[in-house]
Amino acid sequence: MIENKAKNKAMIALKTAKMLLEIKAVNFRSKEPYTFTSGLKSPVYIDCRKLISYPRIRSAVSDFCVVTVMRDVDFEKYDVVAGGETAGIPYAAFIAERMRLPMIYIRKKSKGFGRNVRIEGDLKAGQHVLFVEDLTTDGTSKLSFAQAIREAGAIVSDILCVFYYDIFRHAPTLLAQYGIKLHYLTTWKDVLSVARNEALFDPLTLYEVKKFLDSPLEWSASHGGISDFRYKPR
Template sequence: MFQNTFPDKATIAELTAKMLWEIGAVHFRSDEPYTFTSGLKSPVYIDCRKLISYPRIRSAVSDFGVATVLRDAGFEKYDCVAGGETAGIPYAAFIAERMGLPMIYIRKKPKGFGRNARIEGDLKEGQRVLFVEDLTTDGGSKISFANAIRDAGAEVTDTFSVFYYGIFKDAPRTLASHGMKLHYLTTWKDVLAVAKKEKLFNAKTLKAVEAFLDKPLSWSKRNGGVDKLPSRENG
């Protein structure tokens, strides 16, 4: 019954990519590239935060997220859903509501006063946590969040993102080495496929985007950015 209720992975990937295009969440700027927190320069940027302002789209994305996680990881695997500060918080709330689970969120750093906590909400020792963010690039930022969950005595084996860049091939392996499996809805490959099909990028733009996606670190270096991502071994 479940398999007949939700679209397959390819359909989910295409529909999510179309939603990103529809609301203007796909941005291109080759003459003045975007700079990621890692120092990477990129001509393209996905703004998943925009999705939360469109009720029908955010509802579809949340349903797709739950379907993907349950299908790939199991129905009775989690006791709690955690969001990463800040963009992961609304998605964690949407998914927790649909799964009928408690929700918490994880700060990037302790707040520096009061309890000096990184975890907000009621996380109990031994709980199994699904960690949620809006997107994944190289996967490194999730390690620190996962460490905070584990330091609190809980477990985290799976992480979900609406969007996965899909250009850093070591990301799933990096997460796996820290005990997490990555689940996601769509990638740059899917977004680009929609752009080609519906002629949303001109030939010049398409060429620049493909050059970056093919060799992101080389493209970054040529445009004044880093050519090596920082190590995240210790979060």
Template sequence: MVTVAMAPSRLTRISSDISLPLLFAVLQEGAIVAYRAPSRQPSRKAGHMQTASRTPEHKKAALTTARILLEIKAVNFRPEEPYTLTSGWASPVYVDCRKVISFPRARQKICELASNAILREVGYESFDAVAGGETAGIPYAAWISDRLMVPMLYVRKKPKGFGRNAQIEGEFANGARVVLVEDLASDGASKVNFCNALREAGAEVSHAFVVFFYGVFPGALKALNETGVELSYLCNWWDVLEVAEQDGLFDRKTLEAVRSFLHDPVQWSKLHGGRAE
């Protein structure tokens, strides 16, 4: 889905098969185009699943975010000694978005891009609060809520004590529309727990936002889609690889290993001792 905003007060939704001449004409008129991850399910070889239908604006924000993450060394390429992600996949790449907290200018820019994306993709007056997931999502929720001038909440991984709000910290009205904010997502499954906790406490949750989305694993959006939550993000591994190649940040052998993983992450994971399906 491509969303075109001709003015803050008027949003027009256009299908993703919009003709290029029409899209360019809209862009020339100064419209704002926002991207949301498609809900359709990818094929088993999911290496390109989140690279299609990206708008120029989203692509620019993605490359800026990727360049920042590379500059602060939040990105790690380690094909010879793969990482095992919490989801069980073996991966030659790992990103630590938590490092952003120590770089004020980097976090300011990333939160600016994130806030703009949320306003475009969720709406200016379509949410009442943002909630960070324990623990890495908490600082992002704090920074973004401050920029957007909305209340901040945070969600625990497990309840503390008893009662309706045992898993939630912060004040919100029953029926409040909450956007879940996290640092990253590999397959989206861990976000379901946070969304369900917010709903059980009386909030309405239909959107989640992450700074970084792996965007390569099969069925990556399935868990969230099944709970009625749409995921938006700033950048993925294809963006990081593009910047790394442009800037010559890693040797060719390393980049080729990463590219092999991105083209067929399931097979790569299986061959390196990780999850196989």
């Protein structure tokens, strides 16, 4: 049983990685690194928003998301599916439809007028929420969304995302401290594996990507970016 779960997880990871590469949602650029909002310099960038423009791929990814929930958690655990503004909203809609559940979405901050709320839709106290996002880097941005759900009296203990960076060692511990478990389809290491096997990038680029994935903060610092960052609860 455990072996079958592991095989299923590995298959989904590689299939999802291949689809992301196919639609060029994955970008490797070692000579001119990308700069993230945090100040991190990176030779890798991914745009999961592109998936929504490819119906067959987005359908397969959405199915994989539901399979992952059924495999890792419980199909009947949740009452509501929530998406984070903005990239998580379409994925939440796709998954809520497949799971036959209500959907809500959460703003990054309240509008400042009208009802002045962060949660849009009908969420009741005590309901169990599956929070959905397109990707997770180090997990810090997800905590604000989870906090909004909890302040509304609902329960959130699981985050589901299509893509997880899986390169920041503190991320699982940070989420666990806030009572949250992360579920995901694929990671940078899976993408790199497919890219290598199919020779999609030149050897030097793949070498630099591997160096970054092994030591992201050190790679960032050596290319003019930050060398450390920590989440500070608001």
